[in-house]
Amino acid sequence: MQTKLSEKFIDNPKGKKADDILRSCVHCGFCLATCPTYQLLGNELDSPRGRIYLIKAALENSKFSQDSVQHLDQCLTCRACETTCPSGVKFSELVDIGREIVEPKRSKWQKLYRNMVRKALTSPRLFNIVGGLFKHASIQTTSIQATNVKSRALLLTGCVQPTLAPNINHVTKNVLAKLGVAVIETKQHECCGAIDQHLSAQNDALIKIKRNIDKWHAQLESQVDVIISTASGCGVMVKDYPTLFETDDPYYQKAIKVSAQTKDIAEYLLEKDLSTLITKIKKLSYHAPCTLQHGQKLPGLVEGLLEKLGYQLSPVTDAHLCCGSAGTYSIFQPTISKQLRNNKLHHLSSSKPELIVTANIGCLMHLSKGSDIPVKHWIELLDT
Ligand code: SF4
Ligand code: SF4
Numbered sequence: 001m002q003t004k005l006s007e008k009f010i011d012n013p014k015g016k017k018a019d020d021i022l023r024s025c026v027h028c029g030f031c032l033a034t035c036p037t038y039q040l041l042g043n044e045l046d047s048p049r050g051r052i053y054l055i056k057a058a059l060e061n062s063k064f065s066q067d068s069v070q071h072l073d074q075c076l077t078c079r080a081c082e083t084t085c086p087s088g089v090k091f092s093e094l095v096d097i098g099r100e101i102v103e104p105k106r107s108k109w110q111k112l113y114r115n116m117v118r119k120a121l122t123s124p125r126l127f128n129i130v131g132g133l134f135k136h137a138s139i140q141t142t143s144i145q146a147t148n149v150k151s152r153a154l155l156l157t158g159c160v161q162p163t164l165a166p167n168i169n170h171v172t173k174n175v176l177a178k179l180g181v182a183v184i185e186t187k188q189h190e191c192c193g194a195i196d197q198h199l200s201a202q203n204d205a206l207i208k209i210k211r212n213i214d215k216w217h218a219q220l221e222s223q224v225d226v227i228i229s230t231a232s233g234c235g236v237m238v239k240d241y242p243t244l245f246e247t248d249d250p251y252y253q254k255a256i257k258v259s260a261q262t263k264d265i266a267e268y269l270l271e272k273d274l275s276t277l278i279t280k281i282k283k284l285s286y287h288a289p290c291t292l293q294h295g296q297k298l299p300g301l302v303e304g305l306l307e308k309l310g311y312q313l314s315p316v317t318d319a320h321l322c323c324g325s326a327g328t329y330s331i332f333q334p335t336i337s338k339q340l341r342n343n344k345l346h347h348l349s350s351s352k353p354e355l356i357v358t359a360n361i362g363c364l365m366h367l368s369k370g371s372d373i374p375v376k377h378w379i380e381l382l383d384t
Helices: 013-024 030-034 036-041 048-061 066-073 080-084 091-105 108-122 124-134 166-178 194-198 202-222 232-239 250-260 265-270 290-295 301-308 334-349 361-370 378-382
Strands: 151-156 181-185 226-229 262-264 284-286 355-358 375-377
Touching: 013 048, 013 091, 030 048, 030 080, 036 334, 048 066, 048 091, 066 091, 080 091, 080 290, 091 194, 108 194, 108 202, 151 166, 151 202, 151 232, 166 181, 166 378, 194 202, 194 232, 202 250, 226 232, 226 265, 232 250, 232 262, 232 290, 250 262, 262 265, 265 301, 284 301, 301 378, 334 361, 355 361, 355 378, 361 375, 375 378
Parallel strands: 151 181, 151 226, 226 262, 284 355, 355 375
Antiparallel strands: none
């Protein structure tokens, strides 16, 4: 795609990055076939290619209406388009830049509401008070300590997960202990920065991200061998840290190390001997989070691990499509979010499973709200 950026953006690092991404798009339209919002709304401006044109217009001649803001807001940042795109267009990086550029166009009330939600979700004290009302499940087993320690891991506990579903981190620590892995946990305030980053608060995101990089890099140098994430939404953000820095930025190399040594819990366990883990086989459906299959580019990872453990998973129609959770999307775009959840639950429950499992706290909470079938993190199957 040819571009002609305005003076305002031509010499600015974000403008240059956006320009490179725009130029990689050959406007073939393949991405339209797998975009959930295009499928639901049928409008090209709610497709990846349409949004690329809107961002291009904003960068070339600052043309951006309230309708355009709405089309960008309706994007889930699910990255299904990245999986489909034959030209490797880095859509999620582009849409974050696009949203930052159009942020000043928002009304004062819109800005205030978005800011309140962002602060509530990223302030552990506030979230613990409000989030406690929505608690999903309590801790179900006693804690195990690792004996005969073979390795050490830093566990990203997440900022909402300890309040909403504490059993996930509890079980993860027990499973790792059984495998001889000693765990250090991050504090709840060590948020990965994803919520700020995707709500156009890049400065706040960078403050958190730099603090994390400093601390976690030092821990990787002296205390731990690996960083483990059980929430794929946090995992993808940490793995994407290097994309947020210029290559000559002092944080870039440290971000590369933190990113390279971060693994989803399924990625980590796939390399281990799991024969000591007792599982009760159940009839399951698995919901693959977009952040794992499209964001971290690990399609089939959990499915393969569960099959290795003896589970038989029912095939799920349209498994590549988002469930509608998408970070704060279910708060700001409730109608589309519910439609996507209904479609997803219809497909997940059609085989009449005893349990639906997933790999991300956001998807888990969102699906649970509409499901008669219990929804859990798949790691919870491994602690009995
Ligand atoms: S598939 Fe890729 S190259 Fe084709 S229009 Fe979509 S983003 Fe552009
Ligand atoms: S990120 Fe998802 S919703 Fe957004 S344009 Fe791509 S496929 Fe569509």
